[in-house]
Amino acid sequence: MNDERLLSVSDAWDPHVHVDGNLVRASKDVRNLLASTFGLVADLPAEVETGCGRRVAFAATSPHPERVTCLLCREYAGEQHRQFADQLESLFGMSPGAGVAPGLSVSAEDAAKAVALHRDIARRFAGDG
Numbered sequence: 001m002n003d004e005r006l007l008s009v010s011d012a013w014d015p016h017v018h019v020d021g022n023l024v025r026a027s028k029d030v031r032n033l034l035a036s037t038f039g040l041v042a043d044l045p046a047e048v049e050t051g052c053g054r055r056v057a058f059a060a061t062s063p064h065p066e067r068v069t070c071l072l073c074r075e076y077a078g079e080q081h082r083q084f085a086d087q088l089e090s091l092f093g094m095s096p097g098a099g100v101a102p103g104l105s106v107s108a109e110d111a112a113k114a115v116a117l118h119r120d121i122a123r124r125f126a127g128d129g
């Protein structure tokens, strides 16, 4: 990681709202889902690396597509949410006819909701919906 580059760009005045580069961590629904499934809860940091490679205060980021004004971050977030939906889908074994993976305490319905949610967010970041 090139910290010097990150520091220099964070000094510049930046009017844009970005996304947390690790935006899946920032999603409350996903945090709850992972917490209930695997017992994992990550603390939110004060400063984060954004989807476009800057380092900004966590407060200068948003998980809401309607609020993110940085175009690179919008592209990044749309792609991340789309990929995450795909990962969730395979994680929970939602291929046609299959049930939820054994040992997981998340219902197929909850998992399907999470997948649909992330696909929806991805569409909103992409600007068509």
Ligand SMILES: [Zn+2]
Pocket (backbone or CB within 6 Å): 016, 017, 018, 019, 050, 051, 052, 053, 054, 070, 071, 072, 073
């Ligand atoms: Zn950005």
